[in-house]
Amino acid sequence: MNQIVPSTGKRGSQELASTEDHQEFVTMFIEGQMFGIPVLMVQDVLGPQKITRIPLAPPEVAGSLNLRGRIVTAIDVRLRLRLPRRADDKGDGMSVVVDMKGELYSLRVDSVGEVLSLPAAKFERNPPTLDPLWREFSSGIYRLEDKLLVILDVPRLLDFSKSEIN
């Protein structure tokens, strides 16, 4: 299940993922809502993991885990988006590991879906009525046939210094 994508090095092949006006996203679900992250940001997709709790950390920080010898900080995206804690949390959620400035973070979600290639024409900016917090973490919306895909702005999602002021 672990897709090995090189963590460093030049990913100058932006065109590969975005042929013409298409962008590829890894999709995931929290509370039935679909979210997306640009595929090139994603390092790994993980199943349930043994997570070490970090006392005194912000509640959104689920803990840390060992990914092939590297320590990954797990972020509970659900809590980060101020969604209620899962009532039946059996720890069976999946995680998407992203690389931010050399640090690895694992984003815990309910489940991970397929990779979609989406045309830029279907991209829209956040509707102004969206919750300010979500507006902060979302870079825009894709209109899909049957549902809407919220694109997560990972750097902002992981910028804890800002959100604490909010």
Added chain:
Amino acid sequence: MDDLLSEFLTETAESLSVLDVELVKLEQNPEPQILSNIFRLVHTIKGTCGFLGLPRLEHVAHAAENVLGKFRDGELDVTPAAVTLILTSIDRIKMILSHIEQHEAEPEGDDKDLIAQLNAAAEGKLQGAATAPSAVEAAAAPSQPEPSPPPESASQPAATTAAPAPAPAPEPDEEDDDAAASGASVPAAVAQVPATTAAHPVAPPAAPAPAPAPVAEAPKEPSVASQTIRVNVELLENLMTLVSELVLTRNQLLQMVRGKDDSEFATPLQRLSHITTDLQEGVMKTRMQPIGNAWAKLPRIVRDLSVEMNKKIDLQMIGAETELDRQVLELIKDPLTHMVRNSADHGLEPTEERRRIGKPEVGKVVLNAFHEGGHIIIEITDDGRGLNIGRIRQKVLANGLATEAELDQMSDQQVAQYIFRAGFSTAEKVTSVSGRGVGMDVVRTNIEKIGGTIELKTQQGKGTSFIIKIPLTLAIVSALIVECAGERFAIPQISVLELVRTTANSEHGIEVINNAPVLRLRDRLLPLVSLRSLLRLGGDEQGRSETFIVVTQVGTYTFGIIVDRVFDTEEIVVKPVAPILRHINMFSGNTILGDGSVIMILDPNGIAGSTGEIAGTSQAAAEATAARDVHAEDRQSLLVFRAGTPDLKAVPLALVARLEEIEVSEIERSHGKPVVQYRGKLMPLVSIDGGFDLKSEGQQPVLVFADGDRSMGLVVDEIVDIVEEQLKVELSVDEPGLIGTAVVSGKATDIIDAGYYLTQAWGDWFGSPEKEFQGKEDTRRILLVDDSPFFRNLLTPLLSVAGYDVTSVDSADKALSLREAGDDFDAIISDIEMPGMNGFDFAQAVRAEGRWSSVPLVALSSHATEKDFERGREVGFTDYVAKFDRDALLQTLAQTLKGAA
């Protein structure tokens, strides 16, 4: 070879090989960038040889640099002839270098020829006389490649000066601006060069002469320059990281195989383990640098200070070769410099003042570095005036760091610790008088950042010393793994002093003063921190049947961390926590354990800080010192038990051979007395009060006292504890079998006289000891000198039982008066620490004169270190025995007497 010199050779060899390549490039493509690089390299060589005192090399490099400088400034054009000339000088430099490498000195001869050419070239006279120098060069550098430099050199400048039309004639004029004369300058220049060349046809043969020799010798042995290579530090860091990971993986494997004896992996794994350890050491070594590197600047700083302040300062640096990780080295460099400057500047008194108070004029600042148990200790000591405690008190009051009442309670040492406080460095400093407040908090912070500790001792008028303890390396640390509320944490071993286990029903549980938990640890109160509440782990400490307390030291502040369980120690690689967690100062990092799980590493500094106590100002400082002082006295392990009555009784543990539990059914009777078969012999059992209330069934605890092949069992009801205590018999009693009553762990405890019970058992068993031993041989007379009644009471029966006639006195003076009185002894046993005349002096007095001068002398002391041994031997002791090692004492006595007889 001198380190500096060999480093220079390595460096220069590298620069020269770069130069070769760059010069050729330059010739093909005269870019300013290449030129400035070349200029810089040559300049560096020149600078370094000047510094090292290599004049010949310096002159050549200097001349070459001049030419290059002209190139750079555009005053000269880069011509093949000029480049050749530079290359020639580089060859000459190489030749001289290879000579230095072998003989550590410059070769004989000079380089006037070459320098003259270079100078001429610098003055722009090269082109006109190109043919002449090239001929000379041919002699110096036989591999002259260009047969046709003159025409080229003549045409190229013409082209580059953007004056294609003019004939070569005016061009020398232009360049030869210094030569003053216009028309005559050309012939003059031409004439001049041949003149110089003509002047030294003698020189070239002389100069190259030494050259071929070294070159011929060179291949025989690998040169210094090729024995070392330069490696990027980053590469080493990467290697270290990889090795750290390897160590972790190795630990993980070991953990998996542990407990499976028959595993087929055991052997290869052991090998892997060894290789990993060797590799780790090897890589660590590559990062190790002598601490002297960090000290290099100090002599200069101190010298400048000494001139500026008009003080005489002697900076002594001991242990400069002590190696430590370069990362650590970088981090302590500045704190060290700061502290030495402080010591020299503020610590030492001005010369006149020193003279006035009768100190040696030259003030001393001593830096001492050494290894101790996986750490580096660095001591910075001065013999100056010490910290001005009065000023610090004022300052503490002024800053509101403590109240007057609090300060009154503090010892000077405690007050001195305030200089590590942050507030102390700012505002109106303590300067002029003590001045040490400046930046000491920064020093402490820096040192603690790398997991080190700093201690301070000061004595008014005698000086101040700082003791810094830092880990050898930052990469791998040993850590204690603890558990609290089901979570595991690592605590760096460097700050852990000891572990204490408390159970719900143990005598010393955790006590609470207004929600603040404390623990009575030996003779002091230890503040406790609950990890559970500190980290808000939830759950409840109450109701746990046992908890552990990790006694932790930060600076001089000692406190206990309450945890649920303690596992073993593991070597861990500290990894920084994610940036979003950096604000939590309870953790210094995280790591991956052998079993693959992630674990947080606790930061004792952060924890100490959170308890409101900034390290360095606690009472514990003085208490720790007090505890150490007590330790220096006679602390001994006592076995506490109950027998007969409910009172606590104790006996020195060293006297007890074993603790046994005997099946009651196995106890037999002989002559009406209980005996038990023990290790193939009959062992008499003695009860404490003469009566025999043995249990009717089950196990009977027995203290076994043994001597040689005889042993005796003292029947007890219950073994309570083993405690380490300074034994002071407070009440003496006349009751047989009791020495007296002492306070053990805060409770009145009877100290039993083991000797009495020994005689009871053996007396009954073997008949009267006197008869027995008198029958064997003449009774040996022993003189026992010991100030402690406890020891006299303990040893006298012991020795009597062993068949000696013992006379005991409580001081050396009394012993000597026995000598005056005419008493004779076969051997003398003497304590060392005694009021009045001590053991060493006593021995000297005995040996010095009188008829005891050849009597064997045995020293008895709680300090049985190698050094004491030496000292004892020097003053005339025949042997040296540790107190309470009764077997050794009897053995020594027997041997000594045998030797004397």
